[in-house]
Structure formats: structure tokens, C-alpha cells
Amino acid sequence: MIKLGVNIDHVATIRQARGGKEPNPLEAAFICEKALAHSITVHLREDRRHIQPQDVASIKEHVLLPLNLEMALSSEIIRFALKIKPRSVTLVPEKRKELTTEGGLDVIENLPRIRQATKQFKKERILVSLFINPVKEQVEASAKSGAEFIELHTGDYANAATSENRNKELEKLKNAASYALKLGLNVNAGHGLNYTNVRDILSLPGLQELNIGHSIISRAVMVGLEQAVRDMLALMNQANS
Numbered sequence: 329m330i331k332l333g334v335n336i337d338h339v340a341t342i343r344q345a346r347g348g349k350e351p352n353p354l355e356a357a358f359i360c361e362k363a364l365a366h367s368i369t370v371h372l373r374e375d376r377r378h379i380q381p382q383d384v385a386s387i388k389e390h391v392l393l394p395l396n397l398e399m400a401l402s403s404e405i406i407r408f409a410l411k412i413k414p415r416s417v418t419l420v421p422e423k424r425k426e427l428t429t430e431g432g433l434d435v436i437e438n439l440p441r442i443r444q445a446t447k448q449f450k451k452e453r454i455l456v457s458l459f460i461n462p463v464k465e466q467v468e469a470s471a472k473s474g475a476e477f478i479e480l481h482t483g484d485y486a487n488a489a490t491s492e493n494r495n496k497e498l499e500k501l502k503n504a505a506s507y508a509l510k511l512g513l514n515v516n517a518g519h520g521l522n523y524t525n526v527r528d529i530l531s532l533p534g535l536q537e538l539n540i541g542h543s544i545i546s547r548a549v550m551v552g553l554e555q556a557v558r559d560m561l562a563l564m565n566q567a568n569s
């Protein structure tokens with residue numbers, strides 16, 4: 329069975345818009361657990377724009393599902409991850425101004441740093457996944473890094489404007505997944521996946537887990553809005569009667 333990791337960053341994005349306490353990502357993680365998701369993913373960004381360190385700590389403490397921490401290769405966040413001990417870390421590139429993670433990690437360029445971090449994580453029994461573009465050379469470098477997993481970046485597939493381009497991107501993902509399996513890596517995938525484009529991705533060879541965030545949180549707003557309005561009206565009507 330292919331597993332689903334739900335990325336709940338954007339619950340925190342809404343909270344941070346007011347700087348208050350709601351909605352609480354911990355509560356969101358409990359709901360994902362109740363809905364039988366397989367893991368919770370959060371991205372502690374260096375600019376702390378959504379998830380905060382306290383969110384990660386309380387999810388790790390209170391939620392039974394495995395926690396996957398997406399993070400940049402920064403020494404501050406590495407120290408934090410080693411202290412919190414999530415089930416896995418997914419190493420991603422990070423730029424301050426980007427709207428979301430753009431492109432995969434350049435494993436070739438950063439191999440010595442990735443190897444060193446991977447060693448530290450392995451000592452603490454934390455699994456390491458590398459978020460990479462579906463490119464042969466990046467898969468090869470990942471296999472040399474000591475990481476157990478790659479997460480294939482599905483953004484170009486998700487954003488393809490024509491079905492011809494989408495099929496080309498799907499082919500690249502399939503080839504990269506097959507090659508990764510051959511080199512002994514486990515394969516996850518994610519980014520930009522939604523209720524219409526996920527189906528074809530399920531056919532990636534050896535796929536173990538998808539990490540999906542924005543589309544699930546967006547849908548949650550739409551499927552939950554009617555009830556939220558009804559609840560407020562019920563309260564107001566009680567007060568009026």
C-alpha cells in the first residue's frame with residue numbers, strides 16, 4: 329500500500345496570519361490521525377513563516393503517527409532535529425523569498441555536507457530522505473550519500489501545462505524511481521499533487537509514500553466551510569431566541 333504523509337504547514341500559515349493560537353497544527357495532526365493518514369509532515373523553515381519549533385515538539389510528543397521533518401541543511405535546524413528525533417528528516421533546498429520549495433536539492437554539489445548530516449541522523453536512528461529532481465545524476469549522488477530514501481519532486485509534473493509535457497515529466501519520474509530502486513534507495517514523492525493529478529503518480533515503480541499538503545488543506549477549507557458557517561449561525565440563533 330502506498331502511504332500518505334499529510335503536510336500540515338498551511339494550517340500554521342493561517343494561524344500566523346493573525347499571530348494567535350488558531351488553527352492549531354497539533355489539532356490538525358490529530359484529525360489526520362483519525363482519518364488514517366500514515367504520517368505527519370512539517371517543514372520548519374529558517375524564516376519560521378508557518379510551523380514553529382514548538383509545533384514540531386508538541387506534534388512529536390502527542391501524536392502517535394510518525395513525524396517527517398522537512399528541513400534545509402542548516403546547522404541550527406540539524407541541531408533541532410537531532411534533539412526532537414522525528415522518524416525521518418527530508419532534506420530540501422530553501423530560499424528565503426520563495427513561495428514554496430523550488431526545485432530539488434543539489435545532492436551532487438552538497439554531497440560532503442549531506443553525508444555528514446546523514447551520519448549524525450543515522451546515529452540517532454532518524455531516517456534520511458533527499459528531496460530531488462528526477463535526474464539520473466542526482467539519484468546516483470543520493471545513493472552515495474548514505475540516505476535511505478529519496479523523495480522525487482513532482483512539481484514539474486504537477487505544473488505541466490499540456491498533457492504531452494505532463495507525460496514527459498511522468499516518464500522522467502518513472503525512470504528516476506526505477507533507477508533509485510536499482511541502486512537500493514527507497515522512493516517517496518511529493519509537491520503540487522492534488523485530487524486530479526495524483527492518480528498517475530501512483531504508478532511510479534516502488535513508490536512508498538506521498539507527501540501532500542496544499543491541496544488537502546485547500547480542500548479542507550472548502551469541505552469544512554459550510555459546517556463552520558452553520559455552527560456560527562446556530563450560536564447566534566441560540567443567543568437571539
Ligand code: PXP
Pocket residue numbers: 335337371398418420428429459479517518519520521539540541542543
Ligand atoms: N514534499 C516536500 C519535500 C515539500 O517541500 C513539500 C512542500 O512543503 C511537499 C512535499 C508538499 O507539497 P504540496 O504542499 O504542494 O502538496
